[in-house]
Amino acid sequence: MQHGTVKGPPLALTMGEPAGIGGEIAAKAWWAVRAAGPAFFLLGDPALVKDAPVALIEAPEQAASAFPHALPVLPLPLAAPAMPGLLDPANAPAVIASIEQAVGFALAGRAGGVVTNPIQKSVLTAAGFAHPGHTEFLGELAGTAQPPVMMLACPGLRVVPVTVHLSLRAALDRLTTDIIVEHGRIVAAALRRDFGIAQPRIAVAGLNPHAGEAGTMGDEDIRIxxxxxxxxxxxxxAARGPFPPDTMFTPRARATYDCVLGMYHDQVLIPIKTLDMDGGVNITLGLRIVRTSPDHGTALDIAGRGQADAGSLIAALRLAAEIADTRRKAACP
Structure with missing residues (x-):
């Protein structure tokens, strides 16, 4: 097999929260990439797509031929009509089914990867969804032996928080040396496998100001x-640290590593969202399948107004295709 550009199956895009901006940014993303790709299909209600031609498909294999002319949609009807900005728990089962079907297609090799539109966790929780978010649910669906890890990436910066959707107090209680090591190993493996970095460099952030300053501002950096x-x-x-978090994200510092391993959510998400809110991508590491998503929420406040920026979804689609391509090339003899 040649090691040039490898084209695989289309990407599966979930519909996300029907009352949010998922349908709008899916249409805008199709307009942006329809000529050069990557090809993708939407698993959702066709009525969510207002501003792009739609091609109804029955299987992922039909998406590639339809894609240059229309956004392929594998229909998944909603229980109730979606109203922009108005949440309806009746539609939660369809949102969950969209994720389940997308993962199933990816596991079967019928989709090159999964790109997830934002969900409204409160609605899904009210409907009995027992997971903190997408990442944990995908880990269960994909049957991973290790816990999935969340990476945020944009041009020039990749970050991974060791603790994610926890209060700061709970995050401090959860943080251990073993958890940091586990995350570091998953990150290093993913940088090699998914990004083609032969010798990944990981910069580890300290927990306390000035990384504890030799224990004078807390001893967790020394102990943990x-x-x-x-x-x-x-x-x-090739891990280094712990480094003072307030100096880790300057242009000069970013040139010295391939990823930052941070201790808690906001420590690393604030810098990346400040650098590139519209182009940041959420990647789930440690899965058997490729999964990315936009780095933003459902944007209920602007849903239905035509104001949503599809930049992060476009970046998520392109990065999913690149990761899938990297994996396929690595599998070539």
Missing amino acids: VAPAVEALRASGI
Whole structure:
């Protein structure tokens, strides 16, 4: 097999929250990439797509031929008509089914990867959804042996929080040396497998201001973080730190690593969203399938107004295709 550009199956795009901007940004993304790709199809109610021609399909295999002319949609009807900005728990089962079907297609090799539109977790929780978010649900569906890990990426920066959707107090209670090491190993493996980086460089953020300043601002960096860095280095991973978080994201610092491993959610999500809110992509590491998503929410406040920016979804589609291509090339003899 040649190691040039490898084209695989189309990407599966979930519909996300029907009352949000998923349908709008799906249409805008199709207009943006229809000529050069990557090809994708939407699993959802065709009525959500207002501003693009739609081609109804019955199987993922029909998406590629339809894509240059219309947005392929594999119909998944809603229980109630979607009203922009107005949440309806009756539609939660269809939202969940969209994710389940997309993952199923990817596991079967019928979709090159899964790109997920934003969901409204409160609505799904009210309908009995027992997961904190997409990442945990996808981990269950894909049957991973290790917990999935959330990475946020934009041109020039990749970040991974060790603790995610927890209060700051709960995050401090959960943080251990073993969890940091586990995340570091998953990140290093993903950088090699999905991004083609042969020798990944990981910068580990300290927990406290100035990384604790030799214990004068808290001893957690000495007791918890530094031993994790040492363990990662002992296993052959180029990890460094803990570094003072307030100086890790300057242009000069970003040139010295391939990914930042942060201790809690806002520590690393604030910098990346400040740098590139419209182009940031959420990637789930450690899955058997490729999964990306836009780095924003459902935007109920602007749903139905034509104001949504599809930049993050477009970036998520392109990055999913690149990761899938990297994996296929690595599998070539």
